Amino acid sequence: MANQAHGNGSEQDRARETAVEAALGKLDLDTKARLLGGQDMWSLPEIPEIGLKSLVMSDGPIGVRGVRWTADDPSIALPSPTALAATWDPALARRAGALLAQEARRKGVHVLLAPTVNLHRSPLGGRHFEAYSEDPYLTGAIGTGYVQGVQSGGVGTTVKHFVANDAETDRFTVNNIVSARALRELYLAPFEAIVENAHPWGIMTAYNQVNGVTMTEHRYLVNEVLRGEWGFDGFNVSDWMAARSTVGDIKGGLDVAMPGPQTVYGPALAAAVRAGEVEESEVDDAVRNVLRLAARVGILEGAEPVVTEVPGEIDGESLAREIARRAFVLVRNSGVLPLRPDAKVALIGAAARDARVLGGGSATVFPSRIVSPLDGLSAAFSSLTYAVGADPSDELLPADKGFELRAVCRDADGTILGEGSLPNGQVQWLGDDLPAGVTHEALHSIEVTGTFTPRESGDHAFGTRGLGAFTLTVDGTVLYDGVQPMGDEADPFEAFFGAPLERGRVTLTEGQPIEVSLRHVLDTSLEMPLPAIMFTFTHLGPRRAEDELIAEAVEAARDAEVAVVVVATTERVESEGFDRTDLQLPGRQDDLVRAVAAANPNTVVVVNSGSPVELPWRDDVAAVLLSWFPGQEGGDALADVLTGAEEPGGRLPTTWGSFAAAPVTGVTPDDGQLAYAEGVFIGYRAWDRSGSTPSYPFGHGLGYTDWAYESLDVTGTTATVRVRNTGARPGRETVQLYLSPSESDAARPARWLAGFASVEAAPGELVEVSVELPRRAFEIWDETTNSWSHQPGSYELTAGRSLADARVSETLVA
Numbered sequence: 127m128a129n130q131a132h133g134n135g136s137e138q139d140r141a142r143e144t145a146v147e148a149a150l151g152k153l154d155l156d157t158k159a160r161l162l163g164g165q166d167m168w169s170l171p172e173i174p175e176i177g178l179k180s181l182v183m184s185d186g187p188i189g190v191r192g193v194r195w196t197a198d199d200p201s202i203a204l205p206s207p208t209a210l211a212a213t214w215d216p217a218l219a220r221r222a223g224a225l226l227a228q229e230a231r232r233k234g235v236h237v238l239l240a241p242t243v244n245l246h247r248s249p250l251g252g253r254h255f256e257a258y259s260e261d262p263y264l265t266g267a268i269g270t271g272y273v274q275g276v277q278s279g280g281v282g283t284t285v286k287h288f289v290a291n292d293a294e295t296d297r298f299t300v301n302n303i304v305s306a307r308a309l310r311e312l313y314l315a316p317f318e319a320i321v322e323n324a325h326p327w328g329i330m331t332a333y334n335q336v337n338g339v340t341m342t343e344h345r346y347l348v349n350e351v352l353r354g355e356w357g358f359d360g361f362n363v364s365d366w367m368a369a370r371s372t373v374g375d376i377k378g379g380l381d382v383a384m385p386g387p388q389t390v391y392g393p394a395l396a397a398a399v400r401a402g403e404v405e406e407s408e409v410d411d412a413v414r415n416v417l418r419l420a421a422r423v424g425i426l427e428g429a430e431p432v433v434t435e436v437p438g439e440i441d442g443e444s445l446a447r448e449i450a451r452r453a454f455v456l457v458r459n460s461g462v463l464p465l466r467p468d469a470k471v472a473l474i475g476a477a478a479r480d481a482r483v484l485g486g487g488s489a490t491v492f493p494s495r496i497v498s499p500l501d502g503l504s505a506a507f508s509s510l511t512y513a514v515g516a517d518p519s520d521e522l523l524p525a526d527k528g529f530e531l532r533a534v535c536r537d538a539d540g541t542i543l544g545e546g547s548l549p550n551g552q553v554q555w556l557g558d559d560l561p562a563g564v565t566h567e568a569l570h571s572i573e574v575t576g577t578f579t580p581r582e583s584g585d586h587a588f589g590t591r592g593l594g595a596f597t598l599t600v601d602g603t604v605l606y607d608g609v610q611p612m613g614d615e616a617d618p619f620e621a622f623f624g625a626p627l628e629r630g631r632v633t634l635t636e637g638q639p640i641e642v643s644l645r646h647v648l649d650t651s652l653e654m655p656l657p658a659i660m661f662t663f664t665h666l667g668p669r670r671a672e673d674e675l676i677a678e679a680v681e682a683a684r685d686a687e688v689a690v691v692v693v694a695t696t697e698r699v700e701s702e703g704f705d706r707t708d709l710q711l712p713g714r715q716d717d718l719v720r721a722v723a724a725a726n727p728n729t730v731v732v733v734n735s736g737s738p739v740e741l742p743w744r745d746d747v748a749a750v751l752l753s754w755f756p757g758q759e760g761g762d763a764l765a766d767v768l769t770g771a772e773e774p775g776g777r778l779p780t781t782w783g784s785f786a787a788a789p790v791t792g793v794t795p796d797d798g799q800l801a802y803a804e805g806v807f808i809g810y811r812a813w814d815r816s817g818s819t820p821s822y823p824f825g826h827g828l829g830y831t832d833w834a835y836e837s838l839d840v841t842g843t844t845a846t847v848r849v850r851n852t853g854a855r856p857g858r859e860t861v862q863l864y865l866s867p868s869e870s871d872a873a874r875p876a877r878w879l880a881g882f883a884s885v886e887a888a889p890g891e892l893v894e895v896s897v898e899l900p901r902r903a904f905e906i907w908d909e910t911t912n913s914w915s916h917q918p919g920s921y922e923l924t925a926g927r928s929l930a931d932a933r934v935s936e937t938l939v940a
Contacts, residue, residue, distance in 0.1 A: 138430060138432070141429070141430065142418065142421040142422065142429045142430065143418070145421055145426060145427075145428045145429035146414060146417040146418050146421055146426070146429070147414075148428070149176040149177070149178065149417050149426060149428075150410060150413055150414055150417060152175065152176050153173070153176065153413065155396050155399055155400075155406060155409070156393070156396050157173060158396075158409050158410070158413045159391055159392055159393065159394075159395040159396040159399070159409060160391075160392050160393075161173065161178075161413055161416060162381060162382055162383065162391040162392070162395065162409070162412050162413065162416065163382070163383050163384075163386045163387070163389035163390075163391035163392040163395075164382070164383070164384040164385040164386030164387065164389060165180070165386045165387055166385065166386055166387065166557050166558045167193070167385045167386075167556050167557025167558060167559060167656070168182060168183050168184060168193045168385070168557070169181060169182045169183065169193070170382065170416065176426075176427070177426060177427020177428060178417070178420055178425065178426055178427070179420075179425035179426075180425075181236050181237065181416070181419070181420055181423070181425060182234055182235050182236050182237070183235065183236070183237040183238075183239055183284075183363075183384075184230065184233065184235040184237075184238060184239065185239050185240075185488045185489065186226060186238045186239055186240030186241070186489070187207055187226075187238075187239075187240030187241050187242055187256065187272075187489060188203055188204040188205065188206060188207070188484055188489060188491065188755075188757065189201040189202055189203045189204060189226070189229065189484075189491030189493070190202075190226055190229040190230045190233055190235055190238060190491070191490070191491045191492075192233035192234070192235060193233075193234075193235075193559065194559050195490075195554050195555065195556070195559055196492070196546065196547065196549070196559075197492040197547060197548070197549030198546075198547050199233065200491075200492050200493055200494035201229060201233075201491035201492060201493060202225065202226075202229055202442035202443070202446060202491075202493060202758070203446065203483060203484050203491050203492075203493040203496075203757050203758040204222055204225070204226075204445070204446050204449055204757045204758075205446070205449050205450045205453050205754055205755060205756050205757040205760070206255045206256070206484065206485055206489075206736045206754050206755035206756075206757075207241065207242060207255065207256050207257060207258050208254070208255050208257070208258065208259075208736050208737060208754050208755075208779060208780070209449065209450065209453035209736075209753075209754035209755065209756060209757070209776070210222060210258070210268060210272070210449060210453065211258035211259045211264060211265070211268045211779035212453040212454075212455055212752075212754065212776035212777060212778065212779050212827075213449065213452045213453050213775060213776060214264070214268075214776075214777050214779070214860045214862075214882055214884065215271075215452065215884055216267045216268055216270060216271030217271060218271070218448075218449060218452060219268045219269075219270075219271030219272045219275065220271040220272065220274050220275035220278070221275060221440070221445060222272060222275060222445065222449060223271065223272040223273065223274065223275020223276035223277075223278070223279075223283075224275040224276070224278055224279050224437050224440060225275075225440045225442055225445050226238060226240075226275070226276055226279075226281075227275065227276045227277070227278065227279020227280065227281040227436075227437075228279055228436075228437070228439070228440055228442075229442070230276075230279070230281040231279065231280070231281065231436065235281065236281060236282060236420075236423040236425060237281065237282040237283070237284060237327070237328060237419070237423070238276055238281055238282070238283055238284070239284050239286065239330060239488075240272070240276075240283060240284070240286070241258075241269050241272045241273065241283065241285060241286070242256045242257045242258075242286055242287065243257065243258060243265050243266070243269045243285055243286070243316040243317060243320065244257045244286075244287060244289075244290070244291050244292045244313070245257065245259070245260055245261075245262060245265060245292055245312060245313060245316070245808065245809075246259060246260035246292075246737070246779075246780045246808075246809060247260070247292040247293070247790060247802070247808050247809075248292070248293065248705075248788075248790050248791050248792065248793050248808075249706075249709055249737060249738045249780075249783075249785070249788055249791070250293070250705050250706040250707070250708075250709075250785075250791055250793045251292055251293045251294065251705060251706075251737070251793060252293065252294035252295075252700065252701060252702060252703065252704050252705040252706060253294060253485070253487070253702050254700070254736065254737035254738075254780075255485040255489075255700055255735075255736025255737050255754070255755060256485055256487075256489050256702070256736075257292075258316075258779060259779035259780055259809075260779070260780040260781060260808060260809025260810065260824070261779070261780075261809060261810070261824065261878075261879050262311070262312050262313075262315035262316050262319075263315070263319075263878075263879050263880070263900075263903075264779055264879060264882070265315075265316040266315060266316040266317075266318070266319030266320055266323075267319070267882075269285065269316055269319070269320045269324075270319060270320050270323045270324045271324075273285065273320055273324035273326045274323075274324045277324070277325075277326070277327060277432070277433075278433065278437060279433065279436055279437055280423060280424060280431055280432065280433030280436055281423065282326075282327035282328050282360075282419055282422065282423055283326045283327060283328055284326070284328035284329060284330040284363055285317060285320050285321075285326045285328070285329050285330070286329070286330035286332070286365070287330055287331070287332035287333070287341075287365055288317060288329050288330060288331045288332055288341060288347070288348075288352070288362075289309070289313050289314055289317065289332065289336060289341065289347060290302045290304050290309070290313045290332070290334060290336050290802070291332035291333065291334050291341075291365075292313070293705050293793035293800070294702065294703055294704050294705045294793075295704070295705045295793050295794050295795065295800075296795050296798070297332075297333050297334060298333045298334075298367075298368075299333075299334075299335070299798065300334050300335065300795045300798065300799070300800050301334070301335040301336075301337075301338060301795070301798055301799045301800070302334055302335065302336055302337075302799075302800050302802060303337060303799055303800065303801045303802060304336060304337065304802040305802070305805055305909070306907060306909050306912070307805065307806060307906065307907040307909055308802055308804075308805050308806050309336070309907075310907035310914075311806050311906065311907055312806055312808065314347075314351070315902075317329070317352070318356055321352070321356045321357070321358050322356065325360075326358075326360055327360040327361070327419050327422055327423075328360045328361050328362070328363060328419065329352065329358065329360060329361075329362050329363075330362075330363050330364070330365055331344070331348065331362060331363070331364055331365065331368065331380060332365055332368065333365050333367075333368045339378075340368075340370065340371075340374075341368070342364050342368050342369050342370070342371075342374075342375045342378060342380045342383075343371060343374035343375055343377070343378035343380070344378055344379075345377060345378045345379060348362060348378055348379030348380070349378070349379040352379075353379065359415070359418065360415065360418075360419065361381045361382060361415040361416050361418070361419045362379055362380055362381045362382070362415070363380075363381065363382040363384055364380055364382065364383050364384055365384075366384055366385055367384075367385070367656065369383035369384075369389060369390045369391075370390065371390060372390040372391065372394045372395055372398050372403075372404075373398055373403050373404055375390055375391075376391075376395060376398075376404055376408050376409065376412065377404070377408065380412075381412040381413075381415045381416055382412070382416060385556075385557055385656060388656070395409065443758070443759055446757045446758055446759040447759035447762050447763045447766070448763075449757065450753070450756040450757050450759055450760050450763035450764075451763040451764075451766045451767050451772045451773075451774065451775065452775035452776065453753075453754055453756070453775070453776045454751055454752065454753055454754075454756075454763070454764070454767050454774040454775070454776050455751070455752040455774065455776035455777060455778055455826070455827045456749065456750075456751050456752075456767075456774040456776075456827060456828040456829070457744075457750045457751070457752060457778070457782070457822045457826060457827065457828070458744060458745075458747070458748075458749055458750040458828075459748070459749045459828050460748045460749060461748075462688065462728045462730060462748040462749050463730065463748075463749050463751075463767075463768065463770070463830070464767075464768060464769055464770025464830060465507075465688055465730075465768050465769055465770070466769075467506060467507060467508065467769050468507075468508050468509065469507060469509070469687045469688055470509040470510075470685075470686045470687045470688070471503065471507045471509065471510045471511075471686055471687070471688050471689075471690055472510075472511050472512075472513065472679075472682040472683045472685065472686035472688070472689045472690070472726075473499065473500060473503055473510055473511070473512045473513075473690050473692070474512070474513050474514075474515040474679045474682065474683065474689060474690065474691045474692070474718070474722060475499075475514070475515050475516070475691050475692035475693060475694070475715070475718070475732075476514050476515070476516070476517040476518060476694075477499070477518065477692045477693065477694035477734045478498065478499040478500050478503075478512065478690075478692040478732075479498060479499075479500045479512065479514070480498065480526075480527060481496060481497075481498040481499060481692075481694075481734065481756075481760060481761065482694050482695070482696070482697075482734055482755060483496055483755055483756055483757055483758055483760050484755050484757065485700055485701060485702075485736050485755055486697040486700065486701030486702060487701050487702020487703060488702055489702070492549045493758035494758075495758060496758050496760075496761075497758065497759050497760060497761035497762045498760075498761045499690075499692050499732065499760070499761045499764050500512055500761070501761045501762075502760075502761025502762040502763070502764050502765040503690070503761070503764065503765050503768070505762075505765065506765035506768070506769050507765075507769075511682050511685075511686065512682075513675070513678050513679040513681075513682040514675050514678075514679070515675055515676060515678070515679035515691065515718045515722070516672060516675060516676055516679075516713055516714045516715050516717065516718040517669075517675075517713060518693070518694050518695065518696050518711065518712045518713040518715055519696045519698065519712060519713060520666070520669065520713065521625065521626065521666070521696075521698060522587055522588075522589045522591075522626040522627075522628055522664035522665060522666040523626075523664060523665065523666065523697075524550040524551045524552040524662050524663070524664060524665075525550055525551030525574075525578070525642075525663045525664060525665040526550040526551070526665075527581060528578055528579045528580060528581055529550065529551065529576060529577070529578050529642070529665070530576045530577050530578075531547075531548040531550070531551060531574055531575065531576035531642075531663070532545055532546065532547055532548060532574075532575060532576055533545065533546045533547075533548055533553060533561065533572050533573070533574055533575075534572070534573045534575060535560070535561055535564045535569055535571075535572050536569075536570060536571050536572075536573070537568045537569065537570050538570040543561075543563050543564045543565075543568055543569065544560075544561040544562050544563035544564040545561055546560075546561030546562075546564075548574065551574060551644070551662055551663030551664060551665065552662045552663075553572060553574065553646075553659060553660065553661050553662065554659075554660050555658065555659040555660070556656065556657070556658050556660075557656060557657055557658075558657070560659075566657045569648065569659075570647065570648060571645060571646060571647045571648065572645075572646050572648075572659065572661075573643055573644070573645045573646075574642075574643070574644040574645075574646070574663045575641075575642070575643045575644075576641075576642060577639045577640065577641055577642065578600075578634075578639065578640055578641075578642045578665075579637060579638070579639040579640075580634045580635065580636050580637070580638070580640075580667070581636060581667065582636055582667050582668050583634065583635050583636040583668070584633065584634070584667070584668025584670075585631045585632070585633050585668050585669075586631060586632055586633075586634050586665065586666070586667055586668060587628050587630070587631050587665065587666040588600050588605055588628070588629055588630055588631070588632065588642075588663075588664065588665055589606075589626050589627050589628040589629045589630075589664040589665075589666075590606070590610065590626065590627055590629055590644065590661065590662065590663065590664060591624065591625070591626040591627065591661060591662040591664055592610065592646070592660060592661030592662060593610050593611070593612055593649055593652060593661075594609065594610060594646055594647060594648055594649035594652075594661070595608070595609045595610075595646065595647035595649070596608065596609075596610065596629075596644060596645065596646055596647075596661075597643075597644070597645040598629050598630070598643070598644050598645075598663075599641075599642070599643040599644075599645075600630070600632045600640065600642050600643075601632055601634070601640040601641065601642075602641070603630075603632065605629045605630030605632070606629035606630060609649075610627070612652065625698075626662065626664040628666075642663075644663040646661050672713075672714050676714070676717060676718050676721050679691075679718060679721070679722055680721050680722060680724075680725045681725075683722045683725045683726040683729065684725045684726060686726065687728060688726070688728045688729075688730060689722050689723075689725075689726045689728065689729045689730070690729075690730045690731075690732060690768070691718065691719055691722050691729060691730070691731045691732070692731075692732045692734055693711050693715040693718070693719065693731060693732070693733055693734065694711075694715075694733075694734035694735060695711065695712065695734070695735040695736070695739065696712055698712075699712055700735065700736050700737060705793040705794075708740075708785050709738055709739050709740045709784065709785040709788075710739065710740055710785075711735075711739050711740070716742055716743060719731055719743045719747065720743050720746065723743060723746045723747045727748060728748050729747045729748055729749075730747070730748060730749040730750075730751065730768070731743075731744075731747050731749070731750050731751070732751050732753050732764065733750065733751070733752045733753060734753050734754075734755070734756070735752075735754070735755075736754055736755045737780070738780065738781075738782040738783070740784050740785060740821075741782075741821060744821060751764075751767070751768075751774060752776070752778075752782075770830060773829045773830050773831075773857055773858060774827070774828070774829065774830075775827075775829070775858055776827050777825050777826065777827035777860045777862075777928065778822055778823070778824055778825055778826045778827060778928070779824075780809060780824065781809055781810050781813055781820045781822070781823060781824045782820060782821045782822040783813065783818070783819075783820030783821045783822075784820075784821065787816075787818040787819075787820070789804070789807070789812035789813060789815065789816040789818065790804050790807070790808050790809075790812050806874075806875065807875065809824065810823065810824040810929050811875035811876070811878065814875065814876040814877065815875070815876065823928050823929045823930040823931075824879075824928065824929045825860075825862050825879075825927070825928035825929045825930075825931075826927075826928040826929075826930065826931070827860070827927075827928070829857050829858065829859070830853070830855060830857065831851055831852075831853025831854065831855050831856070831857035831889070832851070832852045832853040833849050833850065833851060833852065833853075833857070833859050833927065834849065834850045834852045834933075835847065835848075835849050835925060835926065835933030835934045836848045836849065836850055836892065836934075837934060838923065838924075838925045838934040838935065838936045839936065840923060840936050840938045843898060843899040843900075843901075844896055844897070844898055844899070845863055845881065845896065845897045845898075845899060845923060845925070845936075846894060846895070846896045846897075847861050847863075847883075847894070847895055847896075847897070847925045847934070848892060848893070848894045849861060849885060849887070849892070849893060849895075850887070850890070850891065850892045850893075851887035851888060851889055851890060851891050851893075852890070853889060854889055855889060856886065856887070856888050856889065857886070857887065858884060858885070858886045859884070859885050859886075859887070859927070860882060860883075860884050860927075861882060861883050861884070861885060861895055861897070861925055862879065862881075862882045862925065862926060862927065862928065862929070863879070863880045863881040863882060863897055863899070863923060863924070863925050864877045864878065864879060864880060864923070864924050864926075864929060864932070865877060865878055865880040865899070865903050865904075865921050865922070865923055866921060866922045866923075866924070867917070867919060867920075867921055868919065868920035868921060868922055868937070869919065869920070874906065874917075877924075877929070878903070880899050880900070880903040880923070881897035881898065881899055881900070881903075882897065883895045883896075883897050899923075902914070904916055904917055904921070904940040905917060916940070917940065918939075918940055919939070919940060920937060920938070920939050920940075921937070921938050921939075921940055922935055922936075922937055923935060923936050923937075923938055
């Protein structure tokens with residue numbers, strides 16, 4: 127059995143290289159150039175004459191969507207990457223990766239476009255939820271486990287987005303100005319660790335520029351650092367639509383330009399070779415990397431795949447539930463948790479009923495089921511009432527709960543070309559992702575049609591999002607018949623992700639189904655960067671006075687032993703394509719928490735967000751539990767933790783604090799440039815330097831038992847920590863090691879994470895764990911010599927429960 131990610135010079139590797147060279151030698155220039163450009167949105171062309179099948183890629187990172195954006199083929203939805211990092215458990219990340227490899231094989235996918243290992247430079251970053259941590263060491267460790275897991279299942283990964291793609295504002299063009307030291311010590315560090323320890327089969331280069339060079343053309347960072355210094359031997363694929371220059375990209379080390387069929391490679395690349403602008407050997411290098419990937423995943427004839435026997439079947443729902451509860455971070459607990467199953471509980475919050483389990487954008491998948499907090503807690507507690515309290519959004523959302531919809535596609539004569547199912551009112555067909563029998567050339571209109579069964583009586587608002595002609599009909603009444611033109615948006619994609627427009631209201635009765643229809647005629651005058659059909663049928667249920675809803679929640683809380691309030695962000699707050707402007711919870715959720723806490727001292731707040739939000743009431747409630755975006759099984763995991771059947775296992779992978787006090791917040795370019803002026807001081811490094819105290823420090827998290835740190839011994843670079851469970855129940859502890867130079871140095875952080883490990887112990891049990899301190903923990907990047915420099919001297923090593931909760935320390939000399 128071969129079940130490894132990389133043979134590192136093994137006999138199997140040499141045999142694969144022989145097959146790669148043999149296949150390469152049979153290809154002419156035009157075929158080679160064609161192989162390096164996507165044939166469609168998600169795949170590379172097959173080349174039967176060398177026994178090469180089509181290579182298929184798919185978005186991740188919390189599931190495998192496959193090549194079609196559809197609910198017809200559902201996907202397991204794991205918790206968000208911030209949640210996975212909050213487990214501080216690379217072995218659990220490896221299991222998550224192995225499950226996703228299983229999902230990829232089921233969907234015919236060879237390469238997963240994940241993981242995202244950019245850093246939490248600023249809490250405002252729009253895709254903060256899709257990255258792991260503010261710390262490069264923790265990010266690298268979790269990412270290593272994830273990549274090892276995916277590739278153990280014979281599926282490739284593309285570690286992304288290389289590099290410094292840490293915000294969304296002007297992400298296609300921004301020039302990020304980053305010092306060489308910050309690049310090496312922070313932003314490149316997770317990529318380097320994963321290349322060294324997990325040998326990924328792919329890297330995805332980012333949209334942005336770094337120090338004046340767009341990343342798809344960055345010969346120094348790609349060819350000299352990634353391939354040269356680190357020895358990366360995988361393929362380098364562009365982020366979608368990032369490749370812009372035929373000559374610049376191939377010379378910059380970009381192997382594959384996606385998506386297709388219109389790319390800067392293909393015929394344009396062959397022509398550049400014939401014109402003498404590109405050496406054919408440069409094309410050969412790129413093709414060789416693609417063929418090596420094909421050999422590794424088993425789609426090149428004559429080459430044995432790396433994995434010949436896949437891991438055993440994994441229960442996706444069970445693992446999703448385990449990761450969620452292990453990721454929940456209990457940041458405050460006055461003793462109210464855990465709860466008795468027979469406790470009288472008032473569950474409050476719109477997000478308790480309609481849970482947000484994943485982030486928006488390319489990370490979106492469609493699970494076969496979603497367990498909301500209301501679902502999970504209703505099953506766990508014998509006495510539970512529910513109140514909405516406050517809705518985080520008053521904006522129309524994609525038609526979802528109560529809707530049963532399909533898309534009917536017609537040509538200009540009204541003839542039906544085909545139909546497709548819809549998980550909600552959002553149509554998002556990219557490239558050839560169209561229903562069977564439908565082509566872009568013939569398609570003239572799409573009708574989203576079906577039924578809607580209201581959950582509440584009252585005035586329901588209906589609307590649209592997108593560009594072009596729309597006819598909206600609800601219960602036989604035409605609410606809108608007109609054209610939505612392009613506004614000030616420079617990009618039509620922005621209109622799709624922008625604010626929806628209300629088109630009319632209809633008074634409906636709970637439980638009585640009606641027919642609905644939104645007909646959309648395509649606007650062929652729009653210039654799109656790739657074939658795409660994107661529009662949304664939107665809806666908003668009856669809006670009651672917010673004061674009235676909060677008053678109802680207060681009454682429910684007053685009548686209960688415990689009030690559990692679920693607060694959340696929305697897709698308009700956290701999603702791909704834009705950054706946040708503040709860290710506040712949307713709507714009147716803060717008012718809701720304050721009112722409920724005033725009525726019931728036993729108020730537990732569950733924070734359903736993928737990244738930090740301000741919690742101005744945090745000291746006024748009995749407990750605060752961060753659930754992140756908890757994946758499809760989040761409601762059951764929440765019940766596990768609130769009842770004490772399981773511990774909340776998470777520790778903060780990033781600092782939580784107020785926007786006003788946050789030391790690094792800039793995400794908006796100035797004249798096209800975004801200066802990383804803070805250098806190596808981001809995250810807790812920056813909080814330490816600023817002297818401000820965050821709401822909750824890096825590494826913080828409580829459990830349901832207590833721990834005593836009895837000793838720390840250091841031998842060479844091995845730290846041995848002994849901890850005892852001093853509580854009354856079994857538990858799990860994350861032992862964290864931080865290193866500080868004994869002599870303060872303004873150019874270096876005050877301390878940094880140097881290692882961590884998890885231990886489990888029964889009540890009263892003493893356990894010992896050894897952690898190897900990495901060489902890099904004692905080095906800095908010397909910009910004068912352009913090399914790593916060991917920093918000799920005396921260091922204080924502390925072991926404890928968080929950055930701010932050191933328990934034992936030891937001095938060592940490096």
